[in-house]
Amino acid sequence: MSAVTPAFGLDVLGKPRLSVPTGRRKDRARFQWGSLVLLAPAIVLLLGLFIYPAAYAFYLGFTNLRLIGPTAVHYQFTGTANLQTLVHDGVLWNSMWITAVFVGGSVVGAVILGMVLALALRTATRSVRVVAGGVIVVCWMMPAISAGLSWYAASTAGGTLATILGTSSSDFLHSAPLVVVTAANCWSQTGFVMLVFAAALRNVPGEVLESAKVENASAWQTFRKISLPIIWPVVVTTVLIVVLLSLGNFALIYIMTQGGPLNATNILPVYSYVQAFSFQDLAYGALVGNVLVVISTVLAAIYVKLSRVRI
């Protein structure tokens, strides 16, 4: 035995000479074949109700299926014909750009607003917390139809917004349609974001914040260096959810503008719908839907990777 003692005689950080047993370890996870039996019903449901319809819809994007007419029943696979149309479809590329602005604006707006509200409500008195929190949650719970109608009524000519600004004849849905629908979507997602962030912030131990307070850290430093890093995985997951919710928020835009005026709010889901049901080209509508699915999947993969959340 050497007389060298590791620091404080506590932390055994030198390499002790041990003969570690070899062979199969008992603490490794092993696949249990018996679990297949128990999982069978779930696997059947997943295949029958999700994988098959999704795959079928994907396939439809590469056919000449229409809503009415001869190919409504006897449609066939047309290979890359639809894809070629898609690549040269200027409206689609414009729609992608609009989708990006709509989703990006909604995410940034809702996340910042939700965070500010969650932080503000944490220090608010109980009565304020209950009332304000309640109102915000109601905004979130409101179905897209009601939210869309409210915002339509507020921003159209002679609406609340115009009246408040004293220019009752201006129609914001015409002059700044993308801004209005993005704001409306932001408004309806903020409640959700706030709830999630408020719950996450409650998990930041009070004494940790007090410790920072004793160190004379400013509110911003405390948030930036302590609270935000602690809740970061939640922020990443929330961003992903808001992106997906916004991508799918077809009803809100369809009610307010139907994608107009002049395609100014024509996000991908709306375009897909318009192609399929207004122009009766179901196959092309499905293909646009496929694009949406691919984008969502890529985004989901990126975010799962970023947040290192194990699913």
Next chain:
Amino acid sequence: MASVRFEGVWKLFGDLPAVAGLDLDIDDGEFVVFVGPSGCGKTTSLRLLAGLERPSYGSIWIDNDDVTRLPPGKRDIAMVFQSYALYPNMTVERNLAFGPTVRREDKRELPSRVHQVASVLGLELLLDRKPAELSGGQRQRVALGRALIRQPRLFLMDEPLSNLDAALRVQMREELVRLHQLLSVTTVYVTHDQVEAMTMGDRVAVMNGGQLLQVGTPDELFENPGDLFVATFVGTPKMNTFSAELTSDRDGSTAIRSLGISVPVTDWQAAQLLQGRTQTPVVGLRPSDLHWEAEASPECKAHLKGVCSMIERLGAESFASVTIGDVVMKARLPRACRVNADEPIDLAFDPADLYFFDPQLGKAIVERPGAAGQKNQELQQNATAIPDIAPSRRMVNQ
């Protein structure tokens, strides 16, 4: 460096007084220890001083400034939290550096300060780990390090050594005392461990139920506890107490009758006892003052016969529970005494070592002269004396 004053400070949680009328002056550079049982308001007092809690009544002063409404960050305090409160998202290194960084202190000095503190606390090899990857004792040392890296006006430490093993605790205790002698930063130190309190504190404040019962040097508390609570709280094993009856003989000498014997008391005890109103005082006798007959000094004029009911051998000495009549007393026995359980034993004590308390109020009714504390004081000094050798050497000695 700063002096501190609590002026009639109350803290009520709802209706519950967690701190009740705290009055205390702490001098510049003093090391004051708050000690008391769990839930007595130690942490709350510290949080009041830190500004994390606002007093319900009263005021708190630091250096002649009323800081009652000053936010914590402006008080220039470094605090060790009972629950550590480490920043879970930061490595040990960044935990240590956080305070100086947000205070915008000199960046160039920071790495050397971090390494200095880490080496004092034995954390050098853990600097890259997050708190979740540390053991309880390691976390506690990081919490301590986060305070020690600064040179504030005031150190507030809430049970900073509670989670360390015995050897490390002794070592850190010495380290903290040494640092205090070096820096002379006023320190308020909370512990429920009265050995820590007695060995570290310039003065010790004993609390119970939100009230400050007594403040004094360790010797004062040991020699002249103000009441029964302090008397039984200070000193291990705790003081034996039993009831007694005051008697006066025909020749005018005073004695107490208890434990089946009559013990003549000293003149200074008699004088104070006769002034008191009670005829049936509660009497206290420390286990260390209850001696084995065979090795008792000539002053031990009171003799007891009892039966040893239990004995704990610690090597150098042993502690015995001895049944005398219907009272069980603890006694400290020398190694030479090989008595076993259920065997009779003869004990003796010096009446001058007795403590007397009012049976109703629990207040001390006899003040003991300081001379009696002489031998105890020497022991105390030996305990706190710090060998002047480098930390690494001392580790090996441990």
